[in-house]
Amino acid sequence: MVKPPQDLTVRPDMKIVLVGHGMVGHKFLEALHEQKTPGLDVTVLCEEPRPAYDRVHLSEFFAGKSAEDLSLVEPGFFEESGFKLRLNTRLSAIDRRKKTVTLPDGEVLAYDKLVLATGSYPFVPPLKGSDRENCFVYRTIEDLEAMTAAGKHARSGVVVGGGLLGLECAKALRDLGLETHVVEFAPRLMTVQVDDEGGRILRNKIEELGVKVHTSRSTTEITNGMTARHRMVFADGSRLEADMIVFSAGIRPRDELARTNALPVGARGGIAIDDHCRSSDHDVYAIGECAAWNDQIFGLVAPGYDMARIAAAHIGGQADARFTGADMSTKLKLMGVDVASIGDAHGKTAGSRSFRYTDEAKQIYKKIVVSPDGKKLLGAVLIGNADEYGTLLQMCLNGITLPADPEFLILPSSDGKAKPGLGPDALPDSAQICSCNNVTKGQICAAVGDGATTIGAMKTCTKAGSTCGGCVPLVTQIMKSEMAKRGMAVNNHLCEHFPYSRQELYHLIRVGQIKSFSELLDKHGKGLGCDICKPTAASIFASCWNDFVLKGELASLQDSNDYFLGNIQKDGTYSVVPRMPGGEVTPDGLIAVGQIAKKYGLYTKVTGGARVDMFGARVEQLPLIWEELIAAGFESGHAYGKALRTVKSCVGSTWCRYGVDDSVGLAVELENRYKGLRAPHKIKFGVSGCTRECAEAQGKDVGIIATERGWNLYVCGNGGMKPRHAELIAADLSKADLIRLIDRFLMFYVKTADRLQRTSTWRENLEGGLDYLKQVLIGDSLGISAELEAQMQHVVDTYQCEWKAAVTNPETRKRFRTFVNSTEADKRIVFVEERGQVRPARAEERLEETEGQPA
Amino acid sequence: MTSETLSWTAVCAASEILPNTGVCALVEGRHVAVFRIGDSAFHAIDNIDPKSGASVLSRGLIGSLGERVVVASPLYKNHFDLATGECLEEPQHSVRAHAVRIDNNIVQVALA
Ligand SMILES: Cc1cc2nc3c(=O)[nH]c(=O)nc-3n(C[C@H](O)[C@H](O)[C@H](O)COP(=O)(O)OP(=O)(O)OC[C@H]3O[C@@H](n4cnc5c(N)ncnc54)[C@H](O)[C@@H]3O)c2cc1C
Ligand code: HEM
Ligand code: SF4
Numbered sequence: 001m002v003k004p005p006q007d008l009t010v011r012p013d014m015k016i017v018l019v020g021h022g023m024v025g026h027k028f029l030e031a032l033h034e035q036k037t038p039g040l041d042v043t044v045l046c047e048e049p050r051p052a053y054d055r056v057h058l059s060e061f062f063a064g065k066s067a068e069d070l071s072l073v074e075p076g077f078f079e080e081s082g083f084k085l086r087l088n089t090r091l092s093a094i095d096r097r098k099k100t101v102t103l104p105d106g107e108v109l110a111y112d113k114l115v116l117a118t119g120s121y122p123f124v125p126p127l128k129g130s131d132r133e134n135c136f137v138y139r140t141i142e143d144l145e146a147m148t149a150a151g152k153h154a155r156s157g158v159v160v161g162g163g164l165l166g167l168e169c170a171k172a173l174r175d176l177g178l179e180t181h182v183v184e185f186a187p188r189l190m191t192v193q194v195d196d197e198g199g200r201i202l203r204n205k206i207e208e209l210g211v212k213v214h215t216s217r218s219t220t221e222i223t224n225g226m227t228a229r230h231r232m233v234f235a236d237g238s239r240l241e242a243d244m245i246v247f248s249a250g251i252r253p254r255d256e257l258a259r260t261n262a263l264p265v266g267a268r269g270g271i272a273i274d275d276h277c278r279s280s281d282h283d284v285y286a287i288g289e290c291a292a293w294n295d296q297i298f299g300l301v302a303p304g305y306d307m308a309r310i311a312a313a314h315i316g317g318q319a320d321a322r323f324t325g326a327d328m329s330t331k332l333k334l335m336g337v338d339v340a341s342i343g344d345a346h347g348k349t350a351g352s353r354s355f356r357y358t359d360e361a362k363q364i365y366k367k368i369v370v371s372p373d374g375k376k377l378l379g380a381v382l383i384g385n386a387d388e389y390g391t392l393l394q395m396c397l398n399g400i401t402l403p404a405d406p407e408f409l410i411l412p413s414s415d416g417k418a419k420p421g422l423g424p425d426a427l428p429d430s431a432q433i434c435s436c437n438n439v440t441k442g443q444i445c446a447a448v449g450d451g452a453t454t455i456g457a458m459k460t461c462t463k464a465g466s467t468c469g470g471c472v473p474l475v476t477q478i479m480k481s482e483m484a485k486r487g488m489a490v491n492n493h494l495c496e497h498f499p500y501s502r503q504e505l506y507h508l509i510r511v512g513q514i515k516s517f518s519e520l521l522d523k524h525g526k527g528l529g530c531d532i533c534k535p536t537a538a539s540i541f542a543s544c545w546n547d548f549v550l551k552g553e554l555a556s557l558q559d560s561n562d563y564f565l566g567n568i569q570k571d572g573t574y575s576v577v578p579r580m581p582g583g584e585v586t587p588d589g590l591i592a593v594g595q596i597a598k599k600y601g602l603y604t605k606v607t608g609g610a611r612v613d614m615f616g617a618r619v620e621q622l623p624l625i626w627e628e629l630i631a632a633g634f635e636s637g638h639a640y641g642k643a644l645r646t647v648k649s650c651v652g653s654t655w656c657r658y659g660v661d662d663s664v665g666l667a668v669e670l671e672n673r674y675k676g677l678r679a680p681h682k683i684k685f686g687v688s689g690c691t692r693e694c695a696e697a698q699g700k701d702v703g704i705i706a707t708e709r710g711w712n713l714y715v716c717g718n719g720g721m722k723p724r725h726a727e728l729i730a731a732d733l734s735k736a737d738l739i740r741l742i743d744r745f746l747m748f749y750v751k752t753a754d755r756l757q758r759t760s761t762w763r764e765n766l767e768g769g770l771d772y773l774k775q776v777l778i779g780d781s782l783g784i785s786a787e788l789e790a791q792m793q794h795v796v797d798t799y800q801c802e803w804k805a806a807v808t809n810p811e812t813r814k815r816f817r818t819f820v821n822s823t824e825a826d827k828r829i830v831f832v833e834e835r836g837q838v839r840p841a842r843a844e845e846r847l848e849e850t851e852g853q854p855a
Numbered sequence: 856m857t858s859e860t861l862s863w864t865a866v867c868a869a870s871e872i873l874p875n876t877g878v879c880a881l882v883e884g885r886h887v888a889v890f891r892i893g894d895s896a897f898h899a900i901d902n903i904d905p906k907s908g909a910s911v912l913s914r915g916l917i918g919s920l921g922e923r924v925v926v927a928s929p930l931y932k933n934h935f936d937l938a939t940g941e942c943l944e945e946p947q948h949s950v951r952a953h954a955v956r957i958d959n960n961i962v963q964v965a966l967a
């Protein structure tokens with residue numbers, strides 16, 4: 001039921017015009033919609049060609065996110081709310097006396113309340129040449145599209161500005177494969193957030209990643225380059241050449257609508273607003289980066305979201321909604337380097353004292369600033385490792401009394417003892433955990449009570465952690481602690497027969513050397529098993545011991561696909577898929593496949609996996625067909641198994657004029673290495689011969705792209721139902737290192753994933769994410785690398801073609817028959833012809849519907 | 856119905872069905888799935904999966920759900936009670952269960 005607002009200052013037909021549909025503008029609309037104030041007439045003017053998107057995660061556009069992925073607008077939002085959105089509409093004319101705005105096409109809209117959420121524009125220093133072609137800024141999707149296009153023809157790039165955004169932009173350039181430079185005017189990076197010492201460590205870390213940093217450089221001019229498109233000339237006479245330049249030298253509020261309409265602006269620009277987010281004209285509000293509160297402009301999304309909620313509440317009649325300033329603490333990961341800054345990072349508070357810890361070997365710098373009496377935390381800087389961010393931030397925001405020796409908060413513990421951390425219990429219920437969406441600890445605990453017991457559910461239910469993601473570890477901790485308090489346990493049992501997760505079962509099998517299902521059931525389960533636990537156990541047995549899948553009792557565990565070594569189709573026939581490693585097949589091979597298909601009347605199709613599938617084989621035909629395929633040199637393609645499917649490859653340097661390495665050769669080698677490996681789900685690979693990525697390797701579980709310096713390895717991508725781009729885990733690897741790393745990756749996945757969990761979902765659920773994966777696989781943080789490699793080698797060494805084993809064993813062969821008591825074929829399988837090949841008859845095309853089932 | 860009135864068809868030797876698997880037999884023109892649970896328990900139901908119309912149930916995985924012994928259709932994974940032929944998920948897709956006995960190590964089926 002919609003209740004009318006208490007305060008009747010809200011006119012039932014209030015007209016609201018919102019200018020700017022950015023992050024903050026959209027938050028305002030959401031807040032307005034949630035208030036359910038009846039009779040609002042809301043029009044949104046949006047300069048950009050698309051509705052609001054997530055600028056904070058803009059860089060992920062380079063990692064393959066599309067504009068739709070970044071959209072902030074829930075499907076159906078505008079239909080449901082009735083708000084009207086006008087894209088490509090930039091407002092320039094306001095008449096405050098008449099309370100109207102005039103659109104570019106001349107249409108005039110009246111308003112009762114006008115809300116400006118026009119954001120900022122990137123500041124480009126007024127230098128000679130800054131308007132040359134291939135000079136960019138970093139703010140909108142269009143900017144990024146232009147950068148991507150230019151990046152294709154560039155070898156090097158410079159980012160002007162070494163602040164937060166500049167470094168993020170540098171990462172993007174590096175990911176585009178460019179030689180990357182950062183030029184900073186100040187003597188250190190991230191001047192605002194970190195101190196000199198921290199800046200130095202940050203610089204070392206970033207240079208280690210191959211980005212060249214030039215500090216204390218003031219650009220005077222950009223001219224034609226000798227070795228690249230541009231040359232930047234600096235005040236000290238030095239110069240730097242690059243093909244593209246991105247300016248990230250700060251942002252300026254877009255307050256032009258205020259300036260042209262006689263609304264006051266702040267000392268450093270920005271539309272001046274009061275505590276209710278109103279400008280000097282009380283019918284005009286300003287929120288987000290375009291607004292200045294107490295002369296302060298906030299270049300972060302969280303304060304903007306606060307303003308959006310306050311403006312919506314105030315317009316909705318809640319007269320006491322007030323903005324009270326914002327915390328500017330930030331934590332982010334810049335090129336894999338943790339950087340965090342909290343509160344008074346520079347120790348500007350009179351009498352404050354600081355503690356610092358520097359580890360030059362690991363490139364870690366940590367500093368805390370405490371109050372003169374040593375009781376409260378005022379600020380902190382963390383570089384290289386920001387594990388303590390959540391704890392420190394909460395201590396700072398909630399004024400929690402510090403322990404006697406606060407230095408231990410940032411010192412590594414030498415004796416393995418837990419740090420004087422801050423359990424979730426120490427936090428008051430009112431502690432704000434997610435600052436982007438203003439979610440408190442109390443709300444998170446309440447959501448657990450309402451059934452949100454996974455981080456995904458928590459995000460949907462409270463929005464905590466759904467914007468910048470910085471608070472996710474703390475949210476998870478609070479959620480788990482609350483679940484424990486309520487006596488809730490997460491049930492990840494495989495099925496009713498085994499009270500264990502797949503991972504636990506894997507351990508039980510490997511550690512207990514269990515080799516049969518009956519033994520497993522005896523020792524750890526109950527009942528007869530089922531179609532969930534049996535194939536799972538069979539897959540684990542295969543991963544661990546790699547026995548022939550149809551050997552003895554193992555056969556009874558296999559899903560029909562594994563049992564008949566083919567994928568069952570809708571009419572009970574099977575597909576036949578011979579392996580064509582890397583998609584490579586000889587003309588003779590193709591002829592053989594063609595002849596066999598013709599002889600047995602099979603339908604043939606080239607699949608997305610870059611090989612030829614044959615369909616329509618009856619059970620009793622399977623061994624005969626395979627016998628002929630094996631004689632022609634083919635092996636099982638494991639299209640039926642939860643196993644390695646194919647390694648898709650582009651033609652690579654052998655034929656392609658762009659190729660930098662032999663992608664087909666590598667693909668063939670990898671497919672041969674991992675063929676037959678049983679896993680929780682199917683696994684696909686792709687190998688591309690250069691960054692043009694024609695094999696679409698980044699959409700695969702394991703993707704490899706050749707670079708001039710070796711191979712880049714990407715993992716956990718997926719096409720299919722829920723596409724996910726693979727993530728770069730290591731770059732420029734030699735082939736030997738590449739194979740070692742893939743060995744470890746696959747085996748780790750096989751060991752720890754859930755049943756039917758593709759690598760992409762496994763990765764999304766992996767606590768600690770990509771970093772954790774890198775630590776385990778590259779840093780060997782669990783000390784299991786050697787073991788993983790050895791286990792993979794065992795699988796590789798014991799490989800056998802399952803079809804070869806099946807057709808040469810008379811006992812197994814006997815199983816491939818339609819009837820145990822007759823040699824007749826299954827007359828229910830009926831084909832009709834279509835486009836020159838067979839296909840299963842539809843029900844209405846069958847002559848004798850009751851065949852095999854007389855009434 | 857007593858066993859006297861049933862007409863029994865010999866299908867195969869008991870040893871031809873691996874424990875915990877099934878085979879398909881032609882019994883008076885009807886496709887019948889015959890399963891062996893452990894060493895000595897046998898069940899028979901129709902082999903045709905009503906949902907797909909394909910003759911495939913003997914190729915499903917055998918297991919238990921609670922107290923019931925079931926087979927999962929290899930196509931859409933719906934479960935059939937081996938004793939009654941009832942489809943657990945969609946009772947309208949249930950099948951007929953038939954009688955089985957072992958005589959001199961030979962499996963015999965009688966249509967119900
Ligand atoms: C690459 C990048 C990374 C960032 N990372 C972080 C981060 O990690 N954490 C963080 O807190 N913040 C981050 N920020 C900052 C954050 O994105 C901004 O604080 C936030 O987007 C501000 O929202 P806004 O709605 O005020 O402005 P915007 O999102 O810029 O929206 C303003 C909109 O108004 C439109 N507009 C302007 N004038 C008019 C007009 N006259 N008529 C019609 N439309 C108009 C603009 O086209 C724009 O679409 C990042 C920003 C960038 C660019
Ligand atoms: C001159 C350069 C190129 C050559 C010689 C080339 C060659 C090929 C070949 C031979 C295939 C078929 C591979 C297969 O069957 O799996 C292919 C597929 C493909 N190419 Fe290219 N290509 C070139 C450029 C590009 C570029 C620049 C792109 C993308 C930016 C691209 C995208 C693709 C894609 C997506 C496929 C896969 C299509 C599919 O799955 O069927 N190609 N290319
Ligand atoms: S990825 Fe590169 S090497 Fe491979 S086909 Fe495409 S352009 Fe050629």
Ligand code: SF4
Pocket residue numbers: none
């Ligand atoms: S996309 Fe759907 S219809 Fe096509 S093969 Fe896959 S499961 Fe079948």
